[in-house]
Amino acid sequence: MITSILPLARIELLMHQTPMELFANGGIIMWPILIVSFLGVTVALERSLFIWREASSREPEVVEKMLEHVESADVESAIALGKKSKDYIARILTYALTHREQSLANAFMRASNQELQRFQQGAAVLDTVITAAPMLGLLGTVTGMMRTFGEMQGDLAAAMGGITGGVAEALIATAAGLFIAILALMPFNILNSRSEQAKHEISDALNALELILKKNETHSA
Incomplete structure (x- = not known):
């Protein structure tokens, strides 16, 4: 097992790294994850403002x-x-x-x-973020493990830093992708719930209007 030869102290350092250090150690795949997360946060904030504005009006x-x-x-x-x-x-x-x-x-x-x-x-954007973020994290896992196995072809003792770096890249990318997807899932469900509520309110208004018009037609007949 790879984990049996990794220095535990090096792995434990991941738990104490700053967000910037984690981003740097997550590999190049962290950039598209960052872009996806930015889109998700932007849409979530805009939709939250929209829901609040509609509720207050x-x-x-x-x-x-x-x-x-x-x-x-x-x-x-x-x-x-x-x-x-x-x-x-x-x-x-x-x-x-x-x-x-x-x-x-x-x-x-x-x-x-x-x-x-x-x-x-905005629902389509959030849905895309929920789907794409873990996929990008999985891609980061693949690239990280490819790097790990590439380092293992030579002297293991000399390549230990590269091996742990590859495993760290895989773990960080996977965790980041799942974290972004979970965060985007909450506003996505709230938005869908509010949209369904609006459908019911519109349907109720239509039914009320139809009943009134039919009542007026009956009285005028």
């Missing part, structure tokens, strides 16, 4: 008031109220009611898709 009371206006056949007041709101449900209802003469269902669907696309932005 929710105005369910405005949505309820709009539906009340529609129920009382005062659609123009509902549209006017919706135009003043930053709530994404209110925006969808406003667009749908504005284009109700052409096709309310199609207008609602178009506005819903546009809003859902905003919630789903």
